[in-house]
Amino acid sequence: MTETAGLYIHVPFCRGKCDYCSFYSEPVLPGDSVLKEYSRRACEEVLFSASLWGKRTIDTVYFGGGTPSLFGGDVVSEILSCTGVCHSLLPGSEITLEMNPHDVTAHNIESFVAAGVNRISLGVQTLNEIHHRTIGRTGRCCTVRDLETFFSVDGYARCIDIITGIPGQKEKELLNDLETVTSFRPEHISLYLLSVEEGTKLHKRFVPGDEFDKEQEMLWDFSIEFLKSKGYIHYEVSNFCLPGFSSRHNMKYWQYDPYIGIGPGAHSFMNNRRYHLSPSVNEYLIGDRFEYIFDERKEYDELIEFVMTGIRCMDGFSPADFTKKTGGNFPGSVTDRLNENVRRGYLASRSGRYSVTDKGLKILNRLTFSILEDIL
Ligand code: SF4
Incomplete structure (x- = not known):
């Protein structure tokens, strides 16, 4: 389906x-x-x-x-x-x-x-x-x-x-x-x-x-x-x-599910591809076609986006979801970083999901960077 x-x-x-x-x-x-x-x-x-x-x-x-x-x-x-x-x-x-x-x-x-x-x-x-x-x-x-x-x-x-x-x-x-x-x-x-x-x-x-x-x-x-x-x-x-x-x-947006954006500057995410139209109402109204700009995807882009958005949700994300949604493998080095942050009290881990703690929330940007450091 x-x-x-x-x-x-x-x-x-x-x-x-x-x-x-x-x-x-x-x-x-x-x-x-x-x-x-x-x-x-x-x-x-x-x-x-x-x-x-x-x-x-x-x-x-x-x-x-x-x-x-x-x-x-x-x-x-x-x-x-x-x-x-x-x-x-x-x-x-x-x-x-x-x-x-x-x-x-x-x-x-x-x-x-x-x-x-x-x-x-x-x-x-x-x-x-x-x-x-x-x-x-x-x-x-x-x-x-x-x-x-x-x-x-x-x-x-x-x-x-x-x-x-x-x-x-x-x-x-x-x-x-x-x-x-x-x-x-x-x-x-x-x-x-x-x-x-x-x-x-x-x-x-x-x-x-x-x-x-x-x-x-x-x-x-x-x-x-x-x-x-x-x-x-x-x-x-x-x-x-x-x-x-x-x-x-x-x-x-946060759980890596598909959406179609309509209008100049609106972003879309379909079939694991991201695209948008240039942000100009004039061009939008006079054009007879929709000239989408598709983002170029690099090796770890999917994983980076998945972690950056998933970590914003208080019930977190799971490496298994990443594989289910993208078909890609969740690298062991990133899982190690997640577990390291669990030990330091910035993340909690339950039933295969990682979620940010109150302590982690205070340094969310730094925490995200430290998890992804090896692949950025
Ligand atoms: S100009 Fe003001 S009302 Fe319009 S999008 Fe920006 S913040 Fe919102």
Whole structure:
């Protein structure tokens, strides 16, 4: 039986550019005709993906971006119908849409739910006006009123994105954000540590140093402990959920499962091959073909990706899974490194799986590097 696959619909449009953002996006306003044009082209690409990989059984769809909530429910419905025709969309599929606080109205949410969306991820980031300005996020700051509206509609799983480690952010201010958000009992919370990337507007006015790194580490540890104390399961480095509400779509990225990405800059992983289109909406709209760029694969790339993503999941990964998914052998030298880190307390080992411990989580990047050192 062919494996199920995820479908990622990239929506590279935003109202403006946030100062901390290093992703590609084009500025548009809601209702702009380019959104319709884009969805028509996205449907053509969905059709093309079926000619490339055959009709696949899709069990997760994720509208991400960018700002997918700039699409109306009608556009989402059109793309889902076309997915159901070109591929096979399993009943009970997880269908997620990312939403900007600007678009939170009961009417909008209901129209997305009516279109088939059953999981909405709200980019709250912070409820604090000053921090909202510090990171230069476009649009207005999310309010408690927005949260009340967001939680007033039924029929979908509520997910919240929070950014922590903002310059000048105090523990009690972060606590206020986290207490407010968790008081609504969202089924899922994603917690991101602010990354100040070179080339962003934020980096021009704030360059992180050692002191900032320490403050970020403290806020990060504090947030994790707080969310766990509220009954959230820490199932992936940046993700927390109530029982039964982990992101099935994102698990595909972390567990080396296949997914088809649609749109300029969206990445795909099919038949152990990775590919993407160049990130240009203009080229995407005027082109009559889809010129995919396939990644060149070197000897250990599969293994490196498998370990780097698997180690992010709190229930870890197993060398046997690597062989099952890729047909490749898990090298003995890497298994030795894993066992060495079990002895040092950075990893735990149970039933053939290796998972990161609290001690290992604090040095995750260094730990991953040390496991893969011989093959990098
Ligand atoms: S809304 Fe998100 S994707 Fe758009 S500019 Fe801001 S951070 Fe970037």
